[in-house]
Amino acid sequence: MNTQPDPRTKAAVKAADRAHVFHSWSAQGLIDPLAVAGAEGSYFWDYDGNRYLDFSSQLVNTNIGHQHPKVVAAVREQAAKLCTIAPGFAVDVRAEAARLIAGRTPGDLDKIFFTNGGAEAVENAVRMARLHTGRPKVLSTYRSYHGATAAAINLTGDPRRWPSDTASAGVVHFWGPFLYRSPFHAETEEQECARALRHLEDTLAFEGPGTVAAIILETVPGTAGIMVPPAGYLAGVREICDRHGIVFVLDEVMAGFGRTGRWFAADHWDVTPDLLTFAKGVNSGYVPLGGVAISAEIAATFDERPYPGGLTYSGHPLACASAVATIEAMAEEGIVENAARIGEDVLGPGLRELAERHPSVGEVRGLGVFWAVELVRDRATREPLVPYNASGEANAPMAAFTAACKKSGLWPFVNMNRTHVVPPCTVSEDEARQGLALLDEALTAADAHT
Ligand code: PMP
DSSP states (O other): OOOOOOHHHHHHHHHHHHHHOOOTTSOGGGOOOOOEEEEEBTEEEETTSOEEEETTHHHHTOTTOBTOHHHHHHHHHHHHHOSOOOTTSOOHHHHHHHHHHHTTSSTTEEEEEEESSHHHHHHHHHHHHHHHHOOOEEEEESSOOOOSSHHHHHHOOSGGGGGGOOSOSSEEEEOOOOGGGOTTOOSSHHHHHHHHHHHHHHHHHHHOGGGEEEEEEESSOTTTTOOOOOTTHHHHHHHHHHHHTOEEEEEOTTTTTTTTSSSSGGGGGTOOOSEEEEOGGGTTTSSOOEEEEEEHHHHHHTTTSOOOOOOTTTTOHHHHHHHHHHHHHHHHTTHHHHHHHIIIIIIHHHHHHHHHHOTTEEEEEEETTEEEEEEEEETTTTEESSOTTOOGGGGHHHHHHHHHHHHHTEEOEEETTEEEEOOOTTOOHHHHHHHHHHHHHHHHHHHTTO
């Protein structure tokens, strides 16, 4: 592992980046991106030799950690053999990736449509649902993120939607369950579940169930707050969809492929959707890849009639080779089981213990290697540490927390008033404990604002 400083290279990288890279979600003049020199396992490092424990898994995608040798070798071998081929051909590596994915998705989701990432998966799931039902509308929850392309950003419920919202895409938002900030003023999980399902029924009744093609949910909403649904909620939505002939789409782009300690988050509740979107963990993002797993019934809609959608790089050989190697490595090395064990034995108990000691921690929640720490000014009122969608000065307490993490060598995932503890599924017990110790220190910076 080479962590030697090389300031000349760092300067060149930073200058070219500043001059020519237009960064996502950023005011271009206000950012100073870290120049990354390399990465391995749960760590990445800069040109000055600073090493960071990656408690973000980048954008919650490096489920098997950085530079897994088996996946790196598979991409290399595939590159030597066949770098690219149009989606219309049958190719060994694409067929094998689809077989391995279909073998792990729940129920009869046995056909795989490949995309380059999560948003395109959502776009195509929505198109399939509309064509299958002949209905226009799609329902999604407010506390959600489904991607940054046209339909996906309209479906997204959180404020990232606002600047791009066309408000005309047949999207209707409703409230999902979230006991800590219950939209239904519920006090127990059971109440929250029952009221959330009734609210969905009411929403449907006034929209007209016969106009609704699909309900899309993140199985465990991710960037909007890692809100583990109450027992019975997903089964309840499944039943509502069945009763009204609505396609049930589960977005597992973030929660899938081991993140929650199961192959898919839906496995925790034994729920089978009609369409399941995936990306990120399918190959840990080594090469862009996503897709839709499709039920037999919906797939049959397109047996005689063509599916009107496609992508030049659908089922790209390098992406599929990395997916095959990733899934094999996850199975061989017990990586999903590791995520479950780290969640149960280390992160869950460790975060609850931090919550007891730090007044800024309002709640911790999650499962596997998928945890949210909700930071508040006041535990009694649950007032968030920063206002909703805060920026600039208003966001200073979260900026101070983030800076404290980075200074100590912990790279956090931060969104609004939350930090998400989302290390790779391969994280070791030692690394997880070390990360918790660094988080402990950084939370003191947040406590100063309570
Ligand atoms: N759905 C969910 C649940 C996600 O978390 C994301 C990405 N954070 C997306 C869709 C969009 O994926 P991508 O950025 O690959 O387009």
